[in-house]
Amino acid sequence: MPRRDVIEVRDLWYKYPEAKEWVLKGINLTIKEGDLIAIMGENGAGKTTLVKHFNGILKPDKGYVKVCGLDTREHTVAELAKYVGLVFQNPDHQIFASTVLEETMFALKNFGWDPERAKRRAKEVLKEMGLLDYINTSPFSLSGGEKKRLTIASVLVYDPEILVLDEPTVGQDYGQKRRLAEIIERINSLGKTVIVVTHDIEFVAEYIEHVIVMSRGTIIAEGEATKVLCDDNIMKRARLLPPQLGMVVKNLEDYIDFKGNFLRLPVFVENLRRWLENDENVKGI
Amino acid sequence: MLRGFEYLRGDSPIHRLDPRVKILYSLAYSVLCFISLKATFLALLLVVNIPILVIGKVLKRWLNMMKAAIPFIALIFLFNVLFQRFSNIWGAVAYTLRFIIFMTAFAVLFLTTTPEDLALVMVKLKIPYEYTLAFTMAIRFVPTLSRELQIIIDAQRSRGLELEKGNILERIRKYMPILIPLIVHEIRRSYTLAEAMESRGFGYTKNRTYYYEMKFTKKDVVALLCIMVSAVFLGILGKTLLWPF
Known part of the structure; x- marks a missing residue:
């Protein structure tokens, strides 16, 4: 069965009020149901501005954005938010409630859920996020990683079809990043579309296969991480450093023909093992 | 919504005046608008301010400020009309104009003076530096x-x-x-x-020194004289009974 388009961006132009320069210059983009995509680029490339169009916080100056068939210009943020869950970069910009449970239930209250049902659903999601022990504590007392997971829970709670995470790895340590990656993979495996906005190249290399690269308000590349992230030209234009494994592969290119998503460590090691097992190869060096 | 309070850098003869001169200007006009309740005199006071705003290149920003103040202006007018039972419309106009002039007099100061300059004046007035800093930071x-x-x-x-x-x-x-x-x-x-x-060592030294020192130049003295002469003239004018309403 062909997957339907959940986000359709056509010739999107946008500039902030009172600003002179366009922040987005003719963006064209199609995202399909169930995709797991990273949007990458330097600071100020327009990544966050682009994703703010997905739930209608910003409306296009030219062109249009359709989310699950709905034109964002004709629908309110509250209507679109049911389809697109946008998790902001800094949890401190949204946390306000006195308990973790209330914080999680905020969106459900806004959408008019019955309180008992909302509570059940919130507990379910908090359990998934490993925060069930904290339901009655103040969200302000959580650690950075827990706060991040709470903000994800507070969006996942109403089961949006599309989840957008803005810079989820900023300020997170390795363990927290791994946990984040597990959550992202789990949500994606349930058939949800997940879009991760980030400039954390190693995180993308390890966990996300499809990449969109932006620079100065335009999309300069889109495709498989193994191709896009290892292309020096694109990386230079986007002012990004290629992933470490990508650089290793580049230097071994003459000897080894890497297959699969070699940016993932297990795949990389498998490629290397297969090559080493062949005595002829080793003699060749 | 807070954009109106943002200080935007600019350059004009008014910007370059010593902040103390501009403070005097604002004070002079806020006193002047209280000496008479004749709408025509107050209208004259407002008109006199406009060339200053034009020279300072802040006329547009002043207009934006006034636009934002329309609810207040309308309220002042309405209350005055209501509480004077429609007997004195010109009085209501005068009260409204008084508010506008008061705002304009201080707009000239705040739109053309950097927060740092205002802070320097505060320091000169012997206000403790901590308070001065709190003021500049609030604006910052x-x-x-x-x-x-x-x-x-x-x-x-x-x-x-x-x-x-x-x-x-x-x-x-x-x-x-x-x-x-x-x-x-x-x-x-x-x-x-x-x-x-x-x-970074804030509060280490008791006696602070400053990179810029405020000095009165010839232009400042001329501006000061102009303000004083015009204020006295307008003051006498305001006290005469020539004004029809």
Whole structure:
């Protein structure tokens, strides 16, 4: 069965009020149901501005954005938010409630859920996020990683079809990043579309296969991480450093023909093992 | 919504005047608008201010400020008309004009003087430096605050908060999810800021020296004389009984 388009961006132009320069210059983009995509680029490339169009916080100056068939210009943020869950970069910009449970239930209250049902659903999601022990504590007392997971829970709670995470790895340590990656993979495996906005190249290399690269308000590349992230030209234009494994592969290119998503460590090691097992190869060096 | 308080750099003969001269100007006009309640005299006072705004290249920003103040201006007019039982429309106009002139006199000062210059004046007036700093920082953080406010509003709207729905009480309650993160965030920031300043030696020396020293130039003296002469002239004019209403 062909997957339907959940986000359709056509010739999107946008500039902030009172600003002179366009922040987005003719963006064209199609995202399909169930995709797991990273949007990458330097600071100020327009990544966050682009994703703010997905739930209608910003409306296009030219062109249009359709989310699950709905034109964002004709629908309110509250209507679109049911389809697109946008998790902001800094949890401190949204946390306000006195308990973790209330914080999680905020969106459900806004959408008019019955309180008992909302509570059940919130507990379910908090359990998934490993925060069930904290339901009655103040969200302000959580650690950075827990706060991040709470903000994800507070969006996942109403089961949006599309989840957008803005810079989820900023300020997170390795363990927290791994946990984040597990959550992202789990949500994606349930058939949800997940879009991760980030400039954390190693995180993308390890966990996300499809990449969109932006620079100065335009999309300069889109495709498989193994191709896009290892292309020096694109990386230079986007002012990004290629992933470490990508650089290793580049230097071994003459000897080894890497297959699969070699940016993932297990795949990389498998490629290397297969090559080493062949005595002829080793003699060749 | 906080944009109006943001200081935008500019350059004009008015910008280059000594801030003390401009303070005197604002004070002079705020006194002048209280010496008479004749609408025609007050209208004259307002007109006199306009060339100054033009020279200072801030006429457009002043107009924007006035646009933002329209609800207040309308309210003042309405209350005066109502409480004087429609007997004295010109009086209501005069009160409204008084408010506008008062705002304009200070707009000239604030639109053309950098917060740093105002701080220097405060220091000259022997106000403790800590208070002066609090003042400049408050102005410095207005744009930051307004940006942050916008992010928080966006974040809560993304979770289905609809600020434009509901009656007035519901709407006030809906601002809680916005105000709480803002206040918490700002308090935390102020601690960080204080620590960062202390770690760079803030408060180490008792007697501060300043990079810029304010000096009266010839232009300042001329401006000062102009202000004094025109203020006395307008003052005498305002006290005469020539004004029809």
